[in-house]
Amino acid sequence: MKISRISAFQVDLPLREGSYCWSGGKSVDVFDSTVVRVETDEGLVGHGEVCPLGPSYLPAYGSGARTGIGELAPHLLGADPTQLACLNDTMDRALKGHPYVKSAIDIACWDLLGQHCGQPVCHLLGGRYGEDFTLYRAISQEAPDAMASRVATYREEGYRRFQLKVGGDPEIDIERIGAVAALLQPGDKLIADANTGWLPHEAARVVRAVRDIDVYIEQPCLSYDECLSIRRRTDHPFVLDESIDGIDMLLRGHADCAMDIVNLKISKLGGLTKTALARDICQQMGIAMTLEDSWGGDIVTAAIAHLAHSTRPEFLFTATDFNSYVTVDLARGAPQRNAGRLAATTAPGLGVQPYDEVLGKPLVEIS
Ligand code: MG
16 A cells, blocks of 8 residues: 555634633634645545644644645655554654654554554554543633632533643642642542743742642643752652653653653654654553643544553553544544543544545645
């Protein structure tokens, strides 16, 4: 089987809540998502998606994804999409860096491999553990009482894990964590995710002030070394996210005992192939994971579901169902949250079929 055409489509994904706000006053109302279609000479068609969290979160942005796909596509025509390691090697030799550009293409080729084998992607990634897996809900940064109110609502919808967007004024962040912690019940988990937003002296104040609250601290500061300094002066369970952008940083973090949990985002690492490698290393090293992406719609949610469902349950801290955060349905067959939990679909490949009317005309088409 050979790749005969690669197309990229732009889709706006407005947020159900209106906007999503996190550290440093950053905010997004409508996400700029890119869907990739990979067609083959045997008639099979695979789909992938990449959706940066706006242009100022990670080094990634929507039109950059589409430009990069146009740059890579000519190098991939004629390649076998089911040979994922060879395909990734070709992408890495043709374009240095830019993992998010490669992510949607890699996901589309996993979709093709699954269809070719007649197996859901989660089987090819190791197998399906149990019936479903647990999700977390990200709570956009607002006033403490507003965030507590959101948590109460999402708790009623079945979520039991809540990731608060902090990383603002430390005194208000301390209030945010306290207000939400007061609502929680046994079995709930609370994560305070600063998304790199605190300076070390601010992070030090927050972790000391919430010392007696059962809360996970995620990526308090911008650099790895700053985060490590906070890690070494707190006994809260500790999550690294933005700093862990590849296998090198994962191994360094493990060697330094810098985290208990890592947040692996599919596009941050460059696709399902590379994220599955990081996932398998974490399972060997005893590091639990949040498995997700920077953002996305139905196709990203399907990819997350296959990765999460094929992860040993004791290592899966939590995962995300981005398609329930946005108002646009991209594809039929996508997994849907049920009582705070999600399951990968059982159809071959990713199990999703994008709606042509939502995709519109391709902005990139190489054949
Ligand atoms: Mg995070």
